[in-house]
Amino acid sequence: MGVTCVSQMPVAEGKSVQQTVELLTRKLEMLGAEKQGTFCVDCETYHTAASTLGSQGQAGKLMYVMHNSEYPLSCFALFENGPCLTADTNFDVLMVKLKGFFQSAKASKIETRGTRYQYCDFLVKVGTVTMGPSARGISVEVEYGPCVVASDCWSLLLEFLQSFLGSHTPGAPTVFGNRHDAVYGPADTMVQYMELFNKIRKQQQVPVAGIR
Amino acid sequence: MSGVRAVRISIESACEKQVQEVGLDGTETYLQPLSMSQNLARLAQRIDFSQGSGSEEEEAAGAEGDSQDWAGAGSSADQDDEEGSLFPHHGTFEVIKNTDIDLDKKIPEDYCPLDVQIPSDLEGSAYIKVSIQKQAPDIGDLGTVNLFKRPLPKSKPGSPHWQTKLEAAQNVLLCKEIFAQLSREAVQIKSQIPHIVVKNQIISQPFPNLQLSISLCHSSNDKKSQKSATEKQSPEDHLYVLEHNLHLLIREFHKQTLSSIMMPHPASAPFGHKRMRLSGPQAFDKNEINSLQSSEGLLEKIIKQAKHIFLRNRTAATIDSLASRIEDPQIQAHWSNINDVYESSVKVLITSQGYEQICKSIQLQLNIGVEQIRVVHRDGRVITLSHQEQELQDFLLSQMSQHQVHAVQQLAKVMGWQVLSFSNHVGLGPIESIGNASAITVASPSGDYAISVRNGPESGSKIMVQFPRNQCKDLPKNDVLQDSKWNHLRGPFKEVQWNKMEGRNFVYKMELLMSALSPCLL
Numbered sequence: 001m002g003v004t005c006v007s008q009m010p011v012a013e014g015k016s017v018q019q020t021v022e023l024l025t026r027k028l029e030m031l032g033a034e035k036q037g038t039f040c041v042d043c044e045t046y047h048t049a050a051s052t053l054g055s056q057g058q059a060g061k062l063m064y065v066m067h068n069s070e071y072p073l074s075c076f077a078l079f080e081n082g083p084c085l086t087a088d089t090n091f092d093v094l095m096v097k098l099k100g101f102f103q104s105a106k107a108s109k110i111e112t113r114g115t116r117y118q119y120c121d122f123l124v125k126v127g128t129v130t131m132g133p134s135a136r137g138i139s140v141e142v143e144y145g146p147c148v149v150a151s152d153c154w155s156l157l158l159e160f161l162q163s164f165l166g167s168h169t170p171g172a173p174t175v176f177g178n179r180h181d182a183v184y185g186p187a188d189t190m191v192q193y194m195e196l197f198n199k200i201r202k203q204q205q206v207p208v209a210g211i212r
Numbered sequence: 213m214s215g216v217r218a219v220r221i222s223i224e225s226a227c228e229k230q231v232q233e234v235g236l237d238g239t240e241t242y243l244q245p246l247s248m249s250q251n252l253a254r255l256a257q258r259i260d261f262s263q264g265s266g267s268e269e270e271e272a273a274g275a276e277g278d279s280q281d282w283a284g285a286g287s288s289a290d291q292d293d294e295e296g297s298l299f300p301h302h303g304t305f306e307v308i309k310n311t312d313i314d315l316d317k318k319i320p321e322d323y324c325p326l327d328v329q330i331p332s333d334l335e336g337s338a339y340i341k342v343s344i345q346k347q348a349p350d351i352g353d354l355g356t357v358n359l360f361k362r363p364l365p366k367s368k369p370g371s372p373h374w375q376t377k378l379e380a381a382q383n384v385l386l387c388k389e390i391f392a393q394l395s396r397e398a399v400q401i402k403s404q405i406p407h408i409v410v411k412n413q414i415i416s417q418p419f420p421n422l423q424l425s426i427s428l429c430h431s432s433n434d435k436k437s438q439k440s441a442t443e444k445q446s447p448e449d450h451l452y453v454l455e456h457n458l459h460l461l462i463r464e465f466h467k468q469t470l471s472s473i474m475m476p477h478p479a480s481a482p483f484g485h486k487r488m489r490l491s492g493p494q495a496f497d498k499n500e501i502n503s504l505q506s507s508e509g510l511l512e513k514i515i516k517q518a519k520h521i522f523l524r525n526r527t528a529a530t531i532d533s534l535a536s537r538i539e540d541p542q543i544q545a546h547w548s549n550i551n552d553v554y555e556s557s558v559k560v561l562i563t564s565q566g567y568e569q570i571c572k573s574i575q576l577q578l579n580i581g582v583e584q585i586r587v588v589h590r591d592g593r594v595i596t597l598s599h600q601e602q603e604l605q606d607f608l609l610s611q612m613s614q615h616q617v618h619a620v621q622q623l624a625k626v627m628g629w630q631v632l633s634f635s636n637h638v639g640l641g642p643i644e645s646i647g648n649a650s651a652i653t654v655a656s657p658s659g660d661y662a663i664s665v666r667n668g669p670e671s672g673s674k675i676m677v678q679f680p681r682n683q684c685k686d687l688p689k690n691d692v693l694q695d696s697k698w699n700h701l702r703g704p705f706k707e708v709q710w711n712k713m714e715g716r717n718f719v720y721k722m723e724l725l726m727s728a729l730s731p732c733l734l
Binding site: 001070071072073074075076086087088089090185186187 | 480488489491492493494495496497498501
């Protein structure tokens with residue numbers, strides 16, 4: 001697991017989501033990246049059940065249960081600003097048993113699917129974010145395999161992102177935050193995806209790149 | 213208590229037989245109780261064989277002198293290994309009383325009251341034969357590895373004959389399991405050259421023109437097969453190492469299914485390696501998961517081992533043939549004692565007899581793998597050779613040729629001669645078909661003479677000596693060089709008839725030549 005940056009690519013003006021994805025993948029292929037299959041990251045939302053809330057009427061917490069095809073035998077569960085749990089796939093079965101405490105918000109299942117490219121030490125995943133039948137955005141994930149400390153390789157990652165994202169290059173992810181010297185792990189990637197999905201959920205329509 | 217009339221109490225024993233059904237007219241049908249053999253089978257199921265210390269036959273045939281048939285429900289005499297086997301054959305055998313006794317005659321010494329009856333397909337003895345043939349035989353010859361006639365191995369003195377029988381039956385069962393697993397994998401695994409499974413033989417081609425055949429040879433003891441012609445078994449035919457390894461591999465497989473890495477394990481986790489259970493919580497990616505799961509089957513392992521053995525034997529044969537064919541320079545091979553099933557190594561030294569301390573620049577470390585040989589030269593070059601034997605031979609020949617020139621260089625240092633030029637790969641002269649020619653030019657300490665050597669693997673050695681001008685009688689008169697001091701310079705070259713030189717090898721001859729050309733100071 002290397003340092004990963006997950007960002008959103010706005011759709012090119014006058015083009016559909018699929019066309020923008022195609023533009024990006026063509027750029028990557030011209031760069032010399034090698035296609036290596038597909039990937040999928042999905043996220044389900046659960047509310048804490050009303051019965052467990054106290055009489056104070058505090059707002060229920062939202063829990064996200066995510067899967068990543070990069071870690072096929074794992075399941076991730078995280079709260080918004082809270083801890084992220086890495087478990088094996090039996091966790092999904094456990095959630096069924098905990099129906100009384102966590103109710104799933106079926107309508108808000110969101111996922112991103114796309115192709116996986118390998119370019120030397122970089123692993124680039126370009127995916128279409130879909131909620132139900134509609135495509136809502138484009139996610140770009142870049143992982144630099146050899147390094148696990150964010151502060152050591154952020155500038156390299158940024159440079160690489162600029163080479164094919166151009167002006168849509170994101171800033172440093174918030175997960176890097178204050179703990180620059182901490183070891184990066186898969187849970188941090190899932191937190192980034194969760195933030196991305198939440199941002200996309202809030203957007204009513206597909207964002208379009210502004211006129212330069 | 214006196215005076216009270218005794219009360220009559222009738223006692224009825226509990227119903228011994230369970231009622232199976234009650235008919236409409238009131239008749240009861242009872243469940244037949246278990247017979248002795250069924251009862252024993254039920255009890256034997258409860259026995260934990262992994263804790264037993266003695267052989268199972270003792271547990272099964274508890275009562276001696278009993279004239280009944282006891283059905284012994286046991287799978288083998290060797291508890292530790294046969295558990296963990298997933299072979300569907302149950303391997304049940306019967307323990308019976310030995311009625312083969314004539315009371316009139318004296319009881320023989322090795323008489324044992326028990327005898328065993330084993331299933332007919334486990335009778336006789338079997339072994340797995342692995343052999344390598346250079347040329348592929350006709351397709352019609354496939355599957356003709358005959359049943360052989362082999363006398364039953366002599367039982368150890370003191371061990372009852374049923375033990376021998378059981379051990380032989382166990383061996384047959386193990387061989388059948390090995391062969392079943394190999395043939396299953398041969399059919400399932402896709403490889404470039406498909407494996408052929410015919411009757412009791414599996415044939416595959418690890419290298420072109422090389423055929424590996426694994427066959428199950430089973431002889432039963434009945435009269436029929438004893439009449440069939442016995443096959444001439446040549447001892448070189450078998451690869452006993454691979455047969456032994458097959459047995460080891462299957463036992464390892466059995467152990468793995470019951471190893472402490474698998475058991476105990478949480479009830480909710482699937483069977484598998486302990487680290488696989490951690491792959492979820494530790495978010496292993498695909499590479500890490502693949503490294504945990506060994507995907508190689510028995511057949512692949514055996515084929516890899518066979519390839520390695522073959523490559524190693526051929527390398528040894530090549531080196532030995534070169535060593536016996538070429539006397540100068542000498543080639544030495546030091547094989548390492550420590551090697552792997554897939555890798556061996558040998559150190560090859562090329563030396564000249566009598567000059568081992570001086571001329572030791574050609575030292576090669578050969579790492580023989582499954583399909584390739586990796587050569588590490590003393591000067592740091594790493595060369596990968598394929599399995600072709602010609603490549604290795606050509607390479608060694610070119611190294612031997614280079615050695616001669618290196619030897620001259622070292623000799624020059626010792627003798628005080630100066631190296632004027634040296635090249636491992638000269639671009640002049642006839643082209644060699646194997647490797648390149650090397651050349652060196654050395655000058656005597658006084659500068660009067662120079663020796664020039666060109667040595668190629670095919671073209672052999674050519675030695676020329678350069679004399680000072682004043683020693684050459686047939687020099688044309690020159691207008692340019694008028695001063696007599698120029699006559700001290702070296703002039704034309706003359707070839708040396710090397711085969712007429714005295715000396716038992718190249719370096720010795722060179723030393724003599726150098727000595728002859730360095731005038732004595734006395």
